[in-house]
Amino acid sequence: DQQVKQNSPSLSVQEGRISILNCDYTNSMFDYFLWYKKYPAEGPTFLISISSIKDKNEDGRFTVFLNKSAKHLSLHIVPSQPGDSAVYFCAASARNYGQNFVFGPGTRLSVLP
C-alpha cells in the first residue's frame, strides 16, 4: 500500500510557464514533507521542505503548498527552465518514523525550450 502517491508519472511544460507537481499521502501522522530532484546517473538532491504547521514554503522559483485536510501537497516551479527537467520525488516523514522518509514513485518533468 503506497502511503505517498504521485499519480502523474510524467509532465511536460513549456519553458517560462508554471510546472505543478502533485503528491498525495494517506498517513495522517505525516508531519514533514520534502521534495527531491533527481537527474539521470545522479542521486536525489534535496529541493524544498515544509512542516505541517505551515501551508506554504517558498524558495526562489520553488514553492510547496500543503493542504493537510486533503492530504495533498504540490510543488510549483515558476518560471520553468530546461534545467528543471528531472524526476521529482515527494517524501514524507512522521515523528514516530524518526529520520525515515517514505518516498513517492516520482514524476518526470520535461521542460521544453
Place this chain on the structure above:
Amino acid sequence: DSGVTQTPKHLITATGQRVTLRCSPRSGDLSVYWYQQSLDQGLQFLIQYYNGEERAKGNILERFSAQQFPDLHSELNLSSLELGDSALYFCASSARTGLYNEQFFGPGTRLTVL
C-alpha cells in the same frame, strides 16, 4: 557533488550470488541510510545506521544485511540474489539522527542480477 560516494557504480552478477555495496558518507555525517529503487518505484527505505549502530529498519529482506564501521563507512550485503533484486541502491547520509535532517544522497549502485 553531494560528498557521498558509493562503489561500485555498476554491478552485474548471477542469481544465488552475494555482493557487497559500499558507501562513504559526507565528512562528519554520522547517519547512513540505504534505499532501494526498483523500476518505476519510489525509493524504499532499507536500513539506517547512526555512529556504528543500527537505528531503524525498513523493508529490508532477511537476505540483506548492513553494517557501519568505526570510520563511518557502510556496507550493504545482499546474498542469495534473485532477479527481483535488480535495482538502484542509494546510500544517503545526514549529520545527526532524529527528525528532519536533510539527507544527502550518493550517485547509487546499479545492480543487475542475471
